[in-house]
Amino acid sequence: MSIAVTAATGQLGRLVIDALLDRVPAGQIVAVARNADKAASFAAKGVEVKIASYDDPASLQGAFSAGDTVLLISSTEFGKRTTQHRNVIEAAKAAGVARLVYTSVLGGFLTGGFKLAEEQHKPTEQAIHASGLTYTLLRNGWYTENYTDQIPVQLEHGLVGTAGEGRIGSASRADLAAAAAVVLTSSGHDNKAYELSGDSAWTFSEYAAELSRQTGRQVAYNDVPLEILTEIYVTAGLPREPAEAFAESHLAIRRGLFAGGSGELRRLIGRPTICLADSISAALAGRVRE
Template identity: 60%
Template sequence: MSIVVTGATGQLGRLVIDELLARVPADQVAAAVRDEQKAADLAARGVELRPADYDRPETLAAAIRPGDTVLLVSGSEVGRRVDQHAAVVAAARAAGAARLVYTGVLGGPDADFRLADEHKATEQLILDSGLPYTFLRNGWYTENYTALIPVQLEHGVVGSTAGGRIGSATRADYAAAAAAVLTGEGHENRAYELSGDQAWTLEEYAAELSRQSGRAVAHHELPAEANLAVLTGAGLPPQLAEILVDVDVSGIARGLLAGGSGDLARLIGRPTTPLADTVARALAANANANATATANANAAANAS
């Protein structure tokens, strides 16, 4: 019997593996991955690799075994996730998994913005399966914003949130919660509403980025149509851009991603990571990347 993490080479999945290895021996952890080469570092740490592809149910049948506890990390292909997740649920049920843990969205059945639709459908599939379950209803990732810092420093922070508060936390916070639930007791047939301890607005985010960077970063509140044009102009696929704008208008602006349950901090046994800390780390990473790029360019110029 193992703890099986799907999507184990993704940004969240890798962090969950790290947290699990700090809690249990490596031979109790299995990584379900599409590309074993991308998971070579996990294998080197003693994690069992199990080939698995959400779009190939026959691989899922071999990846999940009787008595396994399975973490279903939600897929990234919006519009295709219900069928993909259904294949994992079916495989877990057929194998006789001990429990299925799912990373959904804050609010669960009460979330009525478009991004939540596939998560709600997946939760219902799991309930209908009869498997013991735990729902980890993750709020917004702080990295959704800090990943855009280079653009924000040049063009400001844009959104259509109408001053709504965002109870975000880092991927590492959510990964720690997943590991706690996967290795702990008393989590069967429970749902946790996970969010950061301190919610913030985009205006407050822009002010924090200004403070730490030393540059004036404006917050631009845009109508939905203008926001959509900005996102598609930046290269996002239209369907994804529409969903993100809907999260702003139908989710954040209405307070549905503000959080406040305290579940995340209780599960991880510490305060969630403050916004200021995540901004600081992102700025440092950007500075290091810029320094590396400059050094490489200088080296290339000197060699020519």
């Protein structure tokens, strides 16, 4: 029986495998990836690599084995996610896996939801329930890196959104990967859903103030109407559908759906989560090294 991690060469997948290597022997881990060259570093560490694509059901048939625990990391492809995820679920069920763990999204299922939850993640959760598989749902909050990766743009143009003073309980990818590794390697998580967020939620105004403090440059947050934010995303290069969904998620932030506060991430990883100030500091240090 192995622990199989899909989308293993992605930003989250790599961190999950690193966290797993701290907890179990490499020979118990399977990295499922589309590209063998990108996965070569896993093989060098003794991790088994299997080549499969969410878009290719035939390739997925050989990705899993009976008794495996499988981590289904959500696809990033709008308009294709539900079909892709169902391909993985069906392959996992056919293989007779012991448990399927899925990276869903925080805040959208009990309070009316928003597009990213209702259209991109809820159908997958429903398919998992319908499959009859034992499952664990990791409803991840926003990655802090969604924002800190944009620091060069923020320093030049400030922050823009339509979230008002809504709070974001973001968490680093490293913390969420650590939580996934705990769930994948321990018992007591069957048929549970975890709402995972950072210990301290923040507003865009607070983010701008912290970035200003650390850089000595004045960074402002500008709140704009939804339609303008959507067009900003489109102008920046996002296709229309994800641009509309990401802009609309700001309204969910305004409504408090991304504030988190369950404390479940902290309890899973057994330590405080990485705070916003430290995430900004790390991102700035990375820019200096570059």
